[in-house]
Amino acid sequence: MTGQVFHPGHHELHGVTVVLETHGLTTYLGRFDTQDESGVHLLDVGVHQATPEGQSKEEYIRRSARFGIRPEHKRVVVPLAEVASIMRLADIEPQEAGL
Amino acid sequence: MPYNPTLVAPMRQEMTRLGAKELTTVADVDAALGDQKGTMLVFVNSVCGCAAGNARPALRLALEHSVKPQQVVTVFAGQDLDATTRARQYFTDYQPSSPAMALMRDGEVVHFVHRHQIEGRSPQSIAANLTGAFDRFCAATV
Numbered sequence: 001m002t003g004q005v006f007h008p009g010h011h012e013l014h015g016v017t018v019v020l021e022t023h024g025l026t027t028y029l030g031r032f033d034t035q036d037e038s039g040v041h042l043l044d045v046g047v048h049q050a051t052p053e054g055q056s057k058e059e060y061i062r063r064s065a066r067f068g069i070r071p072e073h074k075r076v077v078v079p080l081a082e083v084a085s086i087m088r089l090a091d092i093e094p095q096e097a098g099l
Numbered sequence: 100m101p102y103n104p105t106l107v108a109p110m111r112q113e114m115t116r117l118g119a120k121e122l123t124t125v126a127d128v129d130a131a132l133g134d135q136k137g138t139m140l141v142f143v144n145s146v147c148g149c150a151a152g153n154a155r156p157a158l159r160l161a162l163e164h165s166v167k168p169q170q171v172v173t174v175f176a177g178q179d180l181d182a183t184t185r186a187r188q189y190f191t192d193y194q195p196s197s198p199a200m201a202l203m204r205d206g207e208v209v210h211f212v213h214r215h216q217i218e219g220r221s222p223q224s225i226a227a228n229l230t231g232a233f234d235r236f237c238a239a240t241v
Contacts, residue, residue: 015147015149015150015218016215016218016219017213017214017215017218065215067192067193067194067211068194068195068213068215069194069215070194071194088215088218088219089215090215090216090218090219090220
């Protein structure tokens with residue numbers, strides 16, 4: 001990712017609300033704090049577990065983009081080996097009203 | 100625990116200079132938002148230097164637009180705790196974040212700007228988001 005560093009002196013994503021997709025069934029939404037050898041540290045984290053009958057990951061993310069993240073954990077550390085992708089939540093098109 | 104009032108005073112003044120009315124108590128919030136008529140922007144202020152540091156100038160730019168809300172009010176998250184909690188009860192569909200902005204019309208939230216839509220964005224970009232909503236929801240109907 002390029003562009004403005006939000007909090008100078010920190011990781012470029014520090015303080016930014018992100019969507020962290022894993023190689024598994026879990027997706028995390030939260031504020032990026034830092035990254036170290038233990039993994040990616042997220043704050044105020046919402047979690048989506050993909051299940052055949054549940055809300056889709058895409059719907060969960062788009063709904064969160066519109067209404068905000070309902071935090072389930074104050075802090076989560078995601079091991080680097082589990083991280084598939086990280087993107088800004090602000091880059092997600094929000095769910096339209098009424099959907 | 101709230102920050103030192105002296106530290107946050109400039110952040111409050113930045114809002115009041117824009118004409119925003121500070122709501123510091125539950126009673127203030129209820130007086131402003133209870134039975135709210137017309138258009139009103141609720142600005143949830145924050146000490147976060149980077150996000151709020153862009154959000155406040157964004158609001159200043161947006162309020163230079165020809166179309167704008169009839170009233171602007173502000174609560175200070177992390178400072179005026181009860182007032183902020185109360186204000187958020189008027190937009191419970193939206194998860195709390197700060198800074199944030201809720202544009203209300205006749206008691207309904209018609210547009211919401213979350214913190215994640217402010218982070219890392221320029222004041223001009225945030226202002227464009229706001230003025231688009233002002234044009235859509237605050238323009239006088241003929």
